[in-house]
Amino acid sequence: MxxxxxxxxxxxxxxxxxxxxxxxxxxxxxxxxxxxxxxxxxxxxxxxxxxxxxxxxxxxxxxxxxxxxxxxxxxxxCVSSMCTPSRFSLLTGKYPGHCRAPSFLRNNPEDEPYNISWNTELTADEHCMGEIFS
Known part of the structure; x- marks a missing residue:
């Protein structure tokens, strides 16, 4: 091993x-x-x-x-204290803040940073490990 x-x-x-x-x-x-x-x-x-x-x-x-x-x-x-953003990072190779799925980000004022929230899907334009390795 x-x-x-x-x-x-x-x-x-x-x-x-x-x-x-x-x-x-x-x-x-x-x-x-x-x-x-x-x-x-x-x-x-x-x-x-x-x-x-x-x-x-x-x-x-x-x-x-x-x-x-x-x-x-x-x-x-682990890039985040929450499981969903960490999974997003592992699957896509991106930081959680780079995900633009509507359910992934809370609505914040434009002058504040994005808050990571729960995510239910990857958007169609995201490339993930399964797609890359297939």
Whole structure:
């Protein structure tokens, strides 16, 4: 199993660079000519000690197998204290304030910064990881 223990900002920069590289060439292809598989698991309020691969006592055999066969991130950087803006950032590679979906932003006076609110969708013009890696 590979373990990444670099500082969180370096991981974020590497993730953004990887997404940009894949987007610029259109397809990421391994030596066998097949696109790689990416599995990202989002979980709210779930500490790592609830997963066996992270030293937990709970039985999580499927997640443990994925962790053993792939690359596991041991550190991450959260761009917002709310789950939806953080998911937006991970899926699109953008800061939450760059989302212009009407349900994502509260109505603020023009001279004040945007407040991040709950989001229910990505707009059609947003490119996300699933689209980039397909």
């Amino acid at each position: 590979k373990r990444l223990t670099t500082p969180p900002l370096h991981l974020l920069a590497a993730l953004i660079a990887a997404i940009g590289a894949v987007a610029s060439i259109g397809h990421a292809v391994d030596t066998a000519g097949r696109p790689p598989n990416f599995v990202i698991i989002f979980a709210d309020d779930m500490p790592p000690e609830h997963i066996g691969a992270y030293g937990g006592t709970h039985k999580t055999p499927a997640i443990d197998r994925l962790a053993a066969e792939g690359t596991r991130f041991d550190e991450a950087f």
